[in-house]
Amino acid sequence: MSAISIFEMLSIGVGPSSSHTLGPWRAALELRRRLQAKNIPIDSINQIQIELYGSLSLTGKGHYTDKAIICGLSALDYESVSSEEIESTVERVSITHQLNLFGEKTISFDPSEQLIFHKTFLPHHPNAMTFSVFLDEQPMYSQTFYSLGGGFISSAEDVSARIEPEYAYTYPSQSAKDLLNHCISQQKKISDIVLENEKKRYSENYVHQRLDAIYQVMRDCAYKGCHSSGYLPGRLQVKRRAFDMHKSLIKETRYSNPDEWIASIRKTKVYFREILKWVSCFAIAVNEENAAMGRVVTAPTNGSAGVVPAVLLYYLVIENHRAGTDHIRRFLCVAAEIGTLFKKNATISAAMGGCQAEIGVSSAMAAAALAEMMGGDVHQVLTAAEIAMEHHLGLTCDPIGGLVQIPCIERNSMGAIKAINAAELALGTQKEDTRVSLDEIIATMWDTAKDMNAKYKETSTGGLAVKVNQSDC
Numbered sequence: 001m002s003a004i005s006i007f008e009m010l011s012i013g014v015g016p017s018s019s020h021t022l023g024p025w026r027a028a029l030e031l032r033r034r035l036q037a038k039n040i041p042i043d044s045i046n047q048i049q050i051e052l053y054g055s056l057s058l059t060g061k062g063h064y065t066d067k068a069i070i071c072g073l074s075a076l077d078y079e080s081v082s083s084e085e086i087e088s089t090v091e092r093v094s095i096t097h098q099l100n101l102f103g104e105k106t107i108s109f110d111p112s113e114q115l116i117f118h119k120t121f122l123p124h125h126p127n128a129m130t131f132s133v134f135l136d137e138q139p140m141y142s143q144t145f146y147s148l149g150g151g152f153i154s155s156a157e158d159v160s161a162r163i164e165p166e167y168a169y170t171y172p173s174q175s176a177k178d179l180l181n182h183c184i185s186q187q188k189k190i191s192d193i194v195l196e197n198e199k200k201r202y203s204e205n206y207v208h209q210r211l212d213a214i215y216q217v218m219r220d221c222a223y224k225g226c227h228s229s230g231y232l233p234g235r236l237q238v239k240r241r242a243f244d245m246h247k248s249l250i251k252e253t254r255y256s257n258p259d260e261w262i263a264s265i266r267k268t269k270v271y272f273r274e275i276l277k278w279v280s281c282f283a284i285a286v287n288e289e290n291a292a293m294g295r296v297v298t299a300p301t302n303g304s305a306g307v308v309p310a311v312l313l314y315y316l317v318i319e320n321h322r323a324g325t326d327h328i329r330r331f332l333c334v335a336a337e338i339g340t341l342f343k344k345n346a347t348i349s350a351a352m353g354g355c356q357a358e359i360g361v362s363s364a365m366a367a368a369a370l371a372e373m374m375g376g377d378v379h380q381v382l383t384a385a386e387i388a389m390e391h392h393l394g395l396t397c398d399p400i401g402g403l404v405q406i407p408c409i410e411r412n413s414m415g416a417i418k419a420i421n422a423a424e425l426a427l428g429t430q431k432e433d434t435r436v437s438l439d440e441i442i443a444t445m446w447d448t449a450k451d452m453n454a455k456y457k458e459t460s461t462g463g464l465a466v467k468v469n470q471s472d473c
Contacts, residue, residue: 003169004343005201006194006336010214010308011151011298013078014086015290016404018302019127019349019458020056020063023147028072030153031131031143032102040133040141042104047134048073049114054126055351056147057117058459062234062402064293066115069129075103083293122146124156126351126457149349149357150300150339169197176341176382176438183378190372190381191330194337211329216258217297218286218309223258224294225285232291236470238405242285249277265317275318279420280413283310287409300339300348303355303404304362306412308335311366311419315373327373334372335365338385341438346446350397350458353449355408359415360392360445364438366419367426376427379434384426386438388419393441393448396456398463401470 013022035042050069052060060066067090071081074089093099099109122128127147133140146154171186171193173179182193198207226246232238255264270278286306290296299308312331316323339348342361347353364385371384392415400406455462 059402194333307362310416367422388422
């Protein structure tokens with residue numbers, strides 16, 4: 001697809017996983033739309049069954065796939081729902097075995113019996129789920145969806161059709177070379193190209209409002225993560241670390257809201273060795289919130305949601321104290337556009353490509369965005385993305401207990417640090433000195449993904465997931 005909106009790459013949702021939580025939630029909501037298109041009244045349904053396959057089954061409970069589907073079937077809005085409403089809805093269904101289907105009809109629903117976890121894999125994608133609705137035990141309609149990573153979903157029919165969106169971008173880019181040519185021929189930055197493209201689909205006012213909303217979610221998520229202590233949910237009992245890291249950095253500084261918080265950090269004298277601590281603190285704070293089913297922005301996924309915010313906050317509080325709204329919007333535009341190139345030509349799903357498809361892509365996104373903000377030309381911006389991904393090639397996904405906690409949270413910190421380093425290296429690189437293109441590294445990443453052993457692709461059947469004694473965590 002040559003037209004993927006930046007708002008599809010940077011989407012607001014809840015944690016802990018875009019493919020295992022947000023994707024199934026969206027699939028449940030999409031089921032409602034498809035039932036309506038088939039003229040199947042919701043009040044005619046008296047039973048529903050959901051079957052989960054592959055990675056969705058193997059690590060689904062650790063990623064709250066079951067909770068997400070219940071919330072989607074209950075017609076909850078993943079962008080605005082509170083964590084309290086999520087828990088109360090899931091608890092009510094679990095206790096009463098009653099589901100208010102899409103807010104229209106109450107039906108019997110026992111999650112332990114009607115949410116079925118298969119260990120087998122379906123064709124097309126490792127993250128598959130089938131929804132079946134019944135009337136008096138007679139099947140009325142069945143639909144299989146695939147969760148493609150980053151919250152993207154598709155059906156088998158959609159995958160085969162390869163349908164392009166109805167709108168067409170002014171400067172469509174299927175590859176980094178296309179993007180480079182647009183920038184050169186139009187004498188524009190990548191962020192300029194992105195903003196022009198988005199105006200083909202949305203009004204300029206909406207584009208600005210949406211970018212601002214995305215930043216606010218990122219900022220608020222980091223703020224909340226820095227001010228939340230205790231342990232993350234789940235049997236691993238992972239202690240939150242961002243709280244103590246932040247406390248040691250902020251010292252006695254006073255503030256009362258996220259805006260004052262950013263301003264106070266800008267005024268703080270930050271020594272060289274503290275810069276890495278701040279970047280790690282931001283990244284870990286976001287992903288601890290993600291692990292706690294908090295509100296995050298997929299960038300490009302939930303499991304890698306901390307990298308782009310951490311590097312953006314680094315730019316705002318360390319690199320450029322004068323940076324304002326326009327800088328933030330352009331940073332997000334560049335990051336998202338780089339993410340679309342990986343989405344179009346490889347994958348952003350750990351179940352398809354391992355963690356290189358999540359942390360690696362997020363690091364490339366952040367590196368490119370930082371490079372443009374620091375004055376890099378388009379060659380240097382694309383080189384920054386290439387360098388960042390080059391040094392994540394082959395990174396596996398082996399979450400302990402199927403939870404987006406170990407090693408996922410720390411990897412966001414590492415991805416953010418690598419992104420900053422990649423941007424700095426790229427800014428010192430001239431066009432004629434570049435030996436590897438971004439398109440070549442994306443192709444290599446996809447080849448690596450296809451060659452990678454399946455047990456290292458978000459199944460918790462290899463690596464740390466089987467070597468670590470979970471009872472000792």
